[in-house]
Amino acid sequence: MKVTVVGAGAVGASCAEYIAIKDFASEVVLLDIKEGFAEGKAMDLMQTASLNGFDTKITGVTNDYSKTAGSDICVITSGIPRKPGMTREELIGINAGIVKSVSSSLIEQSPNTIIIVVSNPMDTMTYLVHKTTNLPKNRIIGMGGALDSARFKYRLAEALEAPISDVDGMVIGGHSDKGMVPLTAHATRNSVKVSEFLSADRLDQVKEDTKVGGATLTKLLGTSAWYAPGAAVSGLVQAIACDQKKMFPCSTLLEGEYGLNDLCIGVPVILGRNGIEEIVTIKLSDAEEAHLKESAEGVQKTNGLLEL
Ligand SMILES: NC(=O)c1ccc[n+]([C@@H]2O[C@H](COP(=O)([O-])OP(=O)(O)OC[C@H]3O[C@@H](n4cnc5c(N)ncnc54)[C@H](O)[C@@H]3O)[C@@H](O)[C@H]2O)c1
Numbered sequence: 001m002k003v004t005v006v007g008a009g010a011v012g013a014s015c016a017e018y019i020a021i022k023d024f025a026s027e028v029v030l031l032d033i034k035e036g037f038a039e040g041k042a043m044d045l046m047q048t049a050s051l052n053g054f055d056t057k058i059t060g061v062t063n064d065y066s067k068t069a070g071s072d073i074c075v076i077t078s079g080i081p082r083k084p085g086m087t088r089e090e091l092i093g094i095n096a097g098i099v100k101s102v103s104s105s106l107i108e109q110s111p112n113t114i115i116i117v118v119s120n121p122m123d124t125m126t127y128l129v130h131k132t133t134n135l136p137k138n139r140i141i142g143m144g145g146a147l148d149s150a151r152f153k154y155r156l157a158e159a160l161e162a163p164i165s166d167v168d169g170m171v172i173g174g175h176s177d178k179g180m181v182p183l184t185a186h187a188t189r190n191s192v193k194v195s196e197f198l199s200a201d202r203l204d205q206v207k208e209d210t211k212v213g214g215a216t217l218t219k220l221l222g223t224s225a226w227y228a229p230g231a232a233v234s235g236l237v238q239a240i241a242c243d244q245k246k247m248f249p250c251s252t253l254l255e256g257e258y259g260l261n262d263l264c265i266g267v268p269v270i271l272g273r274n275g276i277e278e279i280v281t282i283k284l285s286d287a288e289e290a291h292l293k294e295s296a297e298g299v300q301k302t303n304g305l306l307e308l
């Protein structure tokens with residue numbers, strides 16, 4: 001199993017590290033445009049191998065796509081992150097050009113690859129990859145919901161004063177401050193609905209804290225987060241590589257599902273060796289459905305800024 005990660009910055013390197021530590025891939029290629037940067041990150045990570053007990057071989061290359069040839073999975077993290085006070089949507093001007101050229105170079109070398117898009121604004125970048133490549137829809141996956149759901153569980157556990165392993169929950173919708181739809185009515189603690197333990201006001205607070213999860217960290221760090229994003233990407237990569245048939249909310253091209261068409265947005269999917277093997281349609285409450293529709297309108301507005 002060969003995995004390429006484009007962008008050896010904060011998220012790309014974290015993602016490569018988690019993939020290596022989980023030890024399911026034979027090879028990870030890190031590629032960056034900055035001279036020597038990916039080589040340095042790869043060497044540093046390889047020097048953790050004996051300490052962390054993994055055999056995954058990590059190599060770094062400067063913009064040499066021939067080294068990515070035959071990748072089963074390619075992750076795109078190249079592009080600029082936001083600064084405090086910015087929205088993800090403001091990154092479109094620079095990141096669209098980067099994502100378009102990177103995806104095309106990757107596919108030239110690995111025509112059968114599955115692409116995971118991370119660069120922001122992620123739902124629009126995923127749509128861009130659909131529009132500018134000939135890959136079938138099951139092989140283009142946007143990562144956002146897995147991260148947002150992890151943040152939702154963190155906030156739920158905090159409110160419940162419970163261990164995170166007791167909590168389950170999912171966030172669908174666009175990966176944006178306003179567009180996320182945390183499914184509070186479906187969230188549980190050991191199969192019991194969290195609404196049995198938390199007031200409506202406290203649940204609303206959990207929901208709001210989840211939606212601004214990325215912005216909160218950006219304000220604290222001065223740039224956007226990387227540990228949880230890297231771990232979330234590694235979870236998707238592992239589900240595909242190990243054919244786990246696990247369910248994650250991912251951004252995928254919708255063609256009528258949830259009453260939505262011609263956009264990529266986060267909904268539950270089953271991930272296995274073929275990438276997105278199924279889009280799962282779940283029953284939403286009226287409020288959740290309305291929020292998803294509103295979220296889709298926001299994503300479509302950003303898609304409208306693409307020069308296709
Ligand atoms: N979808 C999500 O959930 C999620 C989570 C976190 C970050 N992000 C996004 O991921 C992106 C990367 O974030 P980061 O914190 O790692 O940023 P970063 O600045 O640390 O790293 C980005 C890297 O991309 C490289 N790069 C730029 N153009 C390139 C090109 N054409 N080819 C190859 N490499 C190129 C840069 O040299 C840099 O090393 C941002 O757009 C950020 O908003 C998305």
Ligand SMILES: O=C(O)C[C@H](O)C(=O)O
Nearest residue numbers: 082088120214215224225
């Ligand atoms: O917040 C960001 O801009 C980065 C990423 O989308 C995140 O949610 O951490």
